[in-house]
Amino acid sequence: MADASRMDSEAVVYGCIRLPASPDRLAQQRRCMHNRRALRQLPLADSGALLSRELFAVSGDDEHGETRSQLIHFGLADTGVEYEWSHWIRQFEALLQQMYWATAVVHLDTETAGRHSFAWQALDECHRPGDAPLTVRCEWAREGTVG
Structure with a gap:
């Protein structure tokens, strides 16, 4: 029973x-639209894909010329994603390469393996597609009691 759970x-x-705000409004709008x-x-x-468009929500880019950071939030709750993790990360990085x-x-929280946090930082102020x-x-933390 424990193994099944x-x-x-x-x-x-x-x-x-x-994507941080840019003082160049036109360039910022182009970048935001490219990401969308x-x-x-x-x-x-x-489709059964590990990454799908429904996982993502975009905020911060304003069609009226406001200069704000574009934030792309995402989330997924699944019973098998940790077993496909290397594929998920490869697909996520392929998406980042295009943006x-x-x-x-990215945070991965699992009952069996704890919390893993992955962070990417652009080498310049902004990663450009194909950079x-x-x-x-990666940072790993496991919560629980010792006993």
Whole structure:
């Protein structure tokens, strides 16, 4: 019985991709729209893909010329994502390669493996589509009682 509950334990993935505001409003609007197009090109959730467009919500980019940071939030609760984690990360990094951003953070919370936090930082002030390979920093924490 305990083994079955472990197999069915839910994992939660959530995080944020951030494109900081730019004083160049036109450039900022182009970058924000480019990022929205990249997200729209993701498959639908019912396709069975690990990354789908429904996982993402965009805020901060204003069509009226306001200069704000674009925040792209995402979240997923699933019973098997930690077993596909290396594939999920590869697909997430492929998405990042296509986008403009400065920072990206992903949290993976699981009952069996604890919390893993992954962080990407652009080498310059902003990553541009196709820029140099990405580097990631991972932190791991496990909560629980010792006894």
